[in-house]
Amino acid sequence: MNISNKTVLITGGGSGIGFATAKLLSEKGNKVIITGRNSARLQKAAAQLKNVTAIPCDINAEADVKNLVKEVQEKFSDLSVLVNNAGAAYAYQLSSEADAFAKASEEITTNYLSLIRLTEQLLPVLSKQKEAAIVNVSSIVVFAPTAVISTYSASKAAVHSYTQSLRHTLAKNTQIKVFELMPPLVNTEFSKGIGGENGIPALEVAEGLVAGFEKDEYEIQVGATAQIYQLFLSSPKDAFNALNQ
Numbered sequence: 054m055n056i057s058n059k060t061v062l063i064t065g066g067g068s069g070i071g072f073a074t075a076k077l078l079s080e081k082g083n084k085v086i087i088t089g090r091n092s093a094r095l096q097k098a099a100a101q102l103k104n105v106t107a108i109p110c111d112i113n114a115e116a117d118v119k120n121l122v123k124e125v126q127e128k129f130s131d132l133s134v135l136v137n138n139a140g141a142a143y144a145y146q147l148s149s150e151a152d153a154f155a156k157a158s159e160e161i162t163t164n165y166l167s168l169i170r171l172t173e174q175l176l177p178v179l180s181k182q183k184e185a186a187i188v189n190v191s192s193i194v195v196f197a198p199t200a201v202i203s204t205y206s207a208s209k210a211a212v213h214s215y216t217q218s219l220r221h222t223l224a225k226n227t228q229i230k231v232f233e234l235m236p237p238l239v240n241t242e243f244s245k246g247i248g249g250e251n252g253i254p255a256l257e258v259a260e261g262l263v264a265g266f267e268k269d270e271y272e273i274q275v276g277a278t279a280q281i282y283q284l285f286l287s288s289p290k291d292a293f294n295a296l297n298q
């Protein structure tokens with residue numbers, strides 16, 4: 054799928070992978086909308102780029118999502134690409150005192166449930182376009198969890214499963230292609246507590262997304278994700294061990 058002259062919405066587009074993607078896609082002649090909770094950071098990010106609009110939105114807040122969808126319908130009715138990138142994670146050891154319920158609730162809401170709601174509400178706009186796409190950002194951990202981000206890994210495994218069903222369903226009766234972007238460890242704010250400084254740059258992930266898009270490669274395995282996938286196919290146990298050394 055060609056990714057130029059399109060209107061693209063990127064959740065969590067004010068930082069990290071979302072921002073790198075916004076930058077690359079704006080340079081490729083797309084109109085880009087970025088969302089996030091931190092309005093100041095979002096405006097600052099948009100000001101650095103050409104053809105980028107910032108719309109503050111907490112994807113977990115129903116009213117914010119309603120406003121975002123309304124603004125898209127009114128001002129960006131040519132929206133043809135949705136990148137569900139916003140994410141939350143806690144790095145912690147599972148134990149009796151971890152309060153895993155609260156942490157997992159936030160992760161599953163941000164990474165999975167809110168992604169489903171936003172996708173559903175934008176389907177009518179996306180369905181109107183000749184060619185459209187949804188990109189769900191999951192992770193290398195969909196093939197095997199990393200124990201220190203256990204509940205986050207489970208939320209991304211849910212995104213992987215949902216994305217497969219969504220792709221299958223939308224392929225039957227719409228022009229909407231469904232992609233999954235699976236980054237390995239990436240050097241962003243997000244991964245600071247889990248050795249993110251050893252990760253790949255966010256730009257490499259954005260470039261991987263564009264390359265995958267152009268080849269209609271629906272599961273885009275960036276960097277080490279491709280190796281973990283191969284390992285998973287031959288031995289799930291070895292894939293688990295590789296991610297938990």
Ligand SMILES: NC(=O)c1ccc[n+]([C@@H]2O[C@H](COP(=O)([O-])OP(=O)(O)OC[C@H]3O[C@@H](n4cnc5c(N)ncnc54)[C@H](OP(=O)(O)O)[C@@H]3O)[C@@H](O)[C@H]2O)c1
Binds near residue numbers: 244
């Ligand atoms: N970094 C890695 O190693 C890595 C690896 C694999 C996958 N990923 C995935 O890549 C995606 C982007 O992460 P990143 O590494 O680029 O980290 P990041 O820079 O921290 O980006 C996360 C973004 O999500 C936004 N966000 C979080 N909660 C939100 C909410 N409730 N509503 C709206 N926006 C929200 C944040 O903006 P606000 O704070 O302004 O809301 C932020 O811009 C995530 O889905 C993450 O799971 C990351």
